[in-house]
Amino acid sequence: MNRNVWLFLVCWLGLQMQLPAAPGPSKETIALLQKDAARFPLIPLGRDRLGESILTVIEPPEKAIHADGFYYHAFRFKAPEWMDGPVNWALVLVDNVPFQSGQFSWFVIPAEGETKYQNLIFYERKTTGAPRVAGRFPKAKRYIEQPLPKGFILPGKEYIVWHRFHRPEVMRIAVALTIDSKRGKNELGVLPTSYRVSNVPDAKAVAAKMFRNRKKASDEAVLADLAGEFDVRAPHPSAFIPMFTAAWIEAQTGGGRDAPEWAAAVNELTFRKSLEHGYLVQAADIASNLAGSLGNIRKYGRRTEILDLMRKAFAGNGLDPDPRTYPDRGPAIAGFPEIRKRDIPPTVPWGNLERDTNGVVTRPARFSRTTANLLQSMANERVDSGHWIEALEWSAWIGDWAETECARKMDIEKANVWYKSQEATASTLARLDLLEAAAGRFREIEDSKLPDAYQGRTKTVARIRALGIAMELGGFEPGFVDRSRELADQLAKNRFSTRANEMSARCVHATALLLAGREDEGLGLLDQLIGNGSERARFAKIRWLLEKGRTHELEDLIVESLEFLRANSLKISEAEIYSLYADFLESEGRLSEALQIRKQALGLCRSFHLFVGLPVEAAGVSRLLARMGDAAGSAAAAKEAEEALAANVPERVRNEVRKTLARLPSARASETRTEKNGKVDLQPRSVVVIPIEGIASETSLGLANPTDRSEGGRLVVTGLPVSTSVDEERGEVVVNVDNGSASQELTLEPGEYWLIRIRLDAGLKPGSKLTVAWKPSPDGEESTSSTILCEAADEGVAAAVIEAGEFRLNPFYGVPIRHHFISAGTETRSPPVRFTASQAARIEVYGGDDMLWCVDAQGNGSLADAGDERHVDFGDSEPHIRLPLENGRSEVRVQVYPVGGLPAEGMTLKLEILAGEEWIPHAEDRIVR
Numbered sequence: 001m002n003r004n005v006w007l008f009l010v011c012w013l014g015l016q017m018q019l020p021a022a023p024g025p026s027k028e029t030i031a032l033l034q035k036d037a038a039r040f041p042l043i044p045l046g047r048d049r050l051g052e053s054i055l056t057v058i059e060p061p062e063k064a065i066h067a068d069g070f071y072y073h074a075f076r077f078k079a080p081e082w083m084d085g086p087v088n089w090a091l092v093l094v095d096n097v098p099f100q101s102g103q104f105s106w107f108v109i110p111a112e113g114e115t116k117y118q119n120l121i122f123y124e125r126k127t128t129g130a131p132r133v134a135g136r137f138p139k140a141k142r143y144i145e146q147p148l149p150k151g152f153i154l155p156g157k158e159y160i161v162w163h164r165f166h167r168p169e170v171m172r173i174a175v176a177l178t179i180d181s182k183r184g185k186n187e188l189g190v191l192p193t194s195y196r197v198s199n200v201p202d203a204k205a206v207a208a209k210m211f212r213n214r215k216k217a218s219d220e221a222v223l224a225d226l227a228g229e230f231d232v233r234a235p236h237p238s239a240f241i242p243m244f245t246a247a248w249i250e251a252q253t254g255g256g257r258d259a260p261e262w263a264a265a266v267n268e269l270t271f272r273k274s275l276e277h278g279y280l281v282q283a284a285d286i287a288s289n290l291a292g293s294l295g296n297i298r299k300y301g302r303r304t305e306i307l308d309l310m311r312k313a314f315a316g317n318g319l320d321p322d323p324r325t326y327p328d329r330g331p332a333i334a335g336f337p338e339i340r341k342r343d344i345p346p347t348v349p350w351g352n353l354e355r356d357t358n359g360v361v362t363r364p365a366r367f368s369r370t371t372a373n374l375l376q377s378m379a380n381e382r383v384d385s386g387h388w389i390e391a392l393e394w395s396a397w398i399g400d401w402a403e404t405e406c407a408r409k410m411d412i413e414k415a416n417v418w419y420k421s422q423e424a425t426a427s428t429l430a431r432l433d434l435l436e437a438a439a440g441r442f443r444e445i446e447d448s449k450l451p452d453a454y455q456g457r458t459k460t461v462a463r464i465r466a467l468g469i470a471m472e473l474g475g476f477e478p479g480f481v482d483r484s485r486e487l488a489d490q491l492a493k494n495r496f497s498t499r500a501n502e503m504s505a506r507c508v509h510a511t512a513l514l515l516a517g518r519e520d521e522g523l524g525l526l527d528q529l530i531g532n533g534s535e536r537a538r539f540a541k542i543r544w545l546l547e548k549g550r551t552h553e554l555e556d557l558i559v560e561s562l563e564f565l566r567a568n569s570l571k572i573s574e575a576e577i578y579s580l581y582a583d584f585l586e587s588e589g590r591l592s593e594a595l596q597i598r599k600q601a602l603g604l605c606r607s608f609h610l611f612v613g614l615p616v617e618a619a620g621v622s623r624l625l626a627r628m629g630d631a632a633g634s635a636a637a638a639k640e641a642e643e644a645l646a647a648n649v650p651e652r653v654r655n656e657v658r659k660t661l662a663r664l665p666s667a668r669a670s671e672t673r674t675e676k677n678g679k680v681d682l683q684p685r686s687v688v689v690i691p692i693e694g695i696a697s698e699t700s701l702g703l704a705n706p707t708d709r710s711e712g713g714r715l716v717v718t719g720l721p722v723s724t725s726v727d728e729e730r731g732e733v734v735v736n737v738d739n740g741s742a743s744q745e746l747t748l749e750p751g752e753y754w755l756i757r758i759r760l761d762a763g764l765k766p767g768s769k770l771t772v773a774w775k776p777s778p779d780g781e782e783s784t785s786s787t788i789l790c791e792a793a794d795e796g797v798a799a800a801v802i803e804a805g806e807f808r809l810n811p812f813y814g815v816p817i818r819h820h821f822i823s824a825g826t827e828t829r830s831p832p833v834r835f836t837a838s839q840a841a842r843i844e845v846y847g848g849d850d851m852l853w854c855v856d857a858q859g860n861g862s863l864a865d866a867g868d869e870r871h872v873d874f875g876d877s878e879p880h881i882r883l884p885l886e887n888g889r890s891e892v893r894v895q896v897y898p899v900g901g902l903p904a905e906g907m908t909l910k911l912e913i914l915a916g917e918e919w920i921p922h923a924e925d926r927i928v929r
Contacts, residue, residue, distance in 0.1 A: 047189030085181030122146035207246030234277035288377035301868035332396035386608035454496035484509035595751035615644035705748035814895035832914035834861035848891035
């Protein structure tokens with residue numbers, strides 16, 4: 001009698017099961033299942049590029065078939081016409097439904113007619129022995145393999161595999177099928193349940209052919225092929241990891257060596273595929289290379305996103321990426337008590353699947369030199385955001401770890417980790433102008449007994465850097481000329497060195513030539529280096545010419561340097577050029593401009609925590625204000641400079657600041673003042689406010705005195721009854737809609753800026769209008785004014801129209817625009833926000849405290865392009881902004897630098913908020929001539 005096949009799953013690992021006949025579905029149920037068979041998926045038969053059978057996931061139906069008190073689901077397959085052997089198939093319950101008798105069962109029937117009964121065997125195994133299954137389905141603990149004997153499945157016929165559950169929650173399954181014959185393996189592959197696969201094309205040969213194809217195909221096409229190779233090899237470490245290595249080599253020493261964009265693209269694809277397929281060790285290994293290659297093409301914002309992903313991976317698995325959360329073990333750097341050693345466990349929270357000689361598959365986690373290199377990359381990136389204490393503490397810990405490892409057993413690569421950590425520490429100290437400490441750390445590198453890999457590259461760099469610092473500190477010796485040339489030549493010949501290292505060394509040699517009195521040679525070499533794109537050489541030439549008082553055409557060189565920095569470096573690098581420009585302007589007697597620029601330099605020192613530069617710039621502001629007759633402002637700046645000296649500032653800087661403050665000029669007599677430069681400016685000219693119903697609104701104006709003399713006058717508000725108050729310390733005027741005086745006497749000192757906050761009641765009627773005017777003394781005639789119009793709350797669109805500031809066409813001056821975000825909810829972050837300009841423009845975004853948040857170098861709303869930067873964590877790893885909300889409110893300031901001239905109609909800046917998948921404009925500013 002023909003009976004259907006009925007199989008119970010039992011938990012008996014590694015043993016063959018042969019089941020006796022068991023009751024199956026009734027004839028009526030079989031007829032019902034056959035009738036509905038066409039609605040269930042027909043799985044494809046075939047092999048992938050690894051020679052494995054295609055593994056197909058069968059999703060559960062919206063509603064399972066209910067019959068005989070059970071719930072049924074199925075898939076179909078069609079046997080090949082040429083079938084020359086028995087069918088072998090594998091089945092996985094991907095959501096880990098237990099294989100227990102009665103919980104799940106299956107049976108095989110033809111799509112039409114009856115089937116004969118036959119005792120069948122199957123094998124149940126743990127997924128730890130099948131990395132493809134384990135990697136793709138992490139919840140699955142076991143899988144089934146079953147051979148169907150020859151003659152049971154007929155060539156060319158269609159079959160249905162029904163699976164039956166006791167409950168209506170039918171689970172997902174994954175299946176693969178092949179024919180157990182030579183042709184079957186060639187055409188349909190082998191089941192994807194082995195740790196290693198034979199017939200896998202050699203990764204090195206495949207990669208070489210693929211990357212050679214760049215000469216004919218586009219980079220996008222080659223990357224698509226590489227992605228495909230990663231995907232098909234992903235189930236098997238023995239296939240995936242060689243391709244990972246091949247991609248790594250291509251980015252480092254292949255086509256990526258001379259093509260930084262290509263190197264970054266290969267590194268990023270390799271990183272993403274490693275992350276996607278669970279190769280976390282490999283993802284961590286290549287993340288530091290990716291960070292470096294993204295930095296090479298100025299995708300700083302994208303670099304931050306990648307490293308944020310790794311920080312979150314560390315934090316999410318128990319290793320806090322903030323070193324300050326770990327126990328303190330004392331000072332890390334002599335003379336700097338704020339930088340501490342930390343008791344950090346040398347562990348990592350992940351590992352890759354590995355199989356030992358006994359066939360046991362595990363996922364061990366090991367701290368390695370590549371993990372240390374990744375942490376060092378994270379530390380280096382934190383310096384760029386001004387988080388130098390955090391960075392230096394990580395570098396100190398990494399160096400200690402590497403030194404301890406090398407003491408236990410010498411390892412040249414771990415020694416290289418030590419050198420990297422020490423070089424990073426020394427470079428950071430030098431960047432902070434802690435030159436004496438930096439020189440000491442470079443000497444430690446020179447004196448180290450650890451083997452220096454890569455032809456002694458790190459020691460050579462340390463020697464030239466130490467020599468350069470010695471000259472900067474006034475320690476020039478005639479022998480430095482020859483020594484600097486020798487070291488530069490060594491780096492040029494070192495195949496592991498970078499072009500940037502060589503140019504930096506040549507710059508030190510040029511400085512030695514200048515100090516030796518060979519000025520023509522020194523300046524000629526600097527010009528050659530500047531032509532090759534050396535930032536360091538530009539600064540060296542500017543400093544030399546300023547020191548010698550040779551300011552002819554110097555302003556053009558300084559402006560070129562700023563434009564070069566914005567095209568090739570990070571915002572933190574601009575602090576020094578702003579300071580040098582302020583020095584130049586002051587030497588030329590352009591005091592009001594010098595004051596504006598010196599304040600910009602001071603703001604950058606605050607934003608990036610440049611504690612050594614801060615007292616210098618504050619003292620410079622004090623000196624300028626004293627020269628311009630603002631005794632009160634000069635005293636306030638002097639106080640800030642003195643307070644900043646409480647930090648661990650080097651003695652030479654401390655002496656320089658105190659000398660400046662001790663020699664402040666007295667207030668100038670009125671007849672010696674220079675001609676006024678501009679007039680008091682009120683921005684923006686008009687603002688439209690669209691409030692949230694029932695919530696008070698706020699907007700702001702800016703009142704600036706760009707002249708070199710005090711300006712007195714009155715701030716007059718008309719249109720509504722208001723009261724005004726002044727906060728002298730914050731430099732703010734607050735205007736509240738209320739009964740009271742509509743006039744406020746003010747004196748604006750040279751270069752002073754006042755923020756005027758306009759606070760509007762929740763119940764203000766639509767169409768309400770305020771006019772704020774500045775009327776200078778003594779004539780009382782209106783000089784400039786701004787209007788604020790309040791529209792209905794239900795219109796949902798806000799707009800602000802702004803006129804450009806006094807100095808907009810000078811690249812050192814941006815157009816400041818402020819916006820206020822108000823929410824009726826209780827969330828602590830705004831939805832995603834972006835700013836987009838109607839033409840190319842650099843957009844810098846600052847918080848209400850004037851700390852830099854991010855830079856959009858293109859003005860296109862993304863933070864993932866060349867030149868873009870992110871300096872705060874917006875709470876996700878996407879290239880946009882989320883405003884921090886306090887009591888539903890946030891204030892943001894953008895500084896806009898239009899690229900090129902402005903068209904006659906001006907340019908617009910839109911503030912857009914992401915709603916679903918669409919960016920909705922919420923405010924529009926216009927910058928005009």
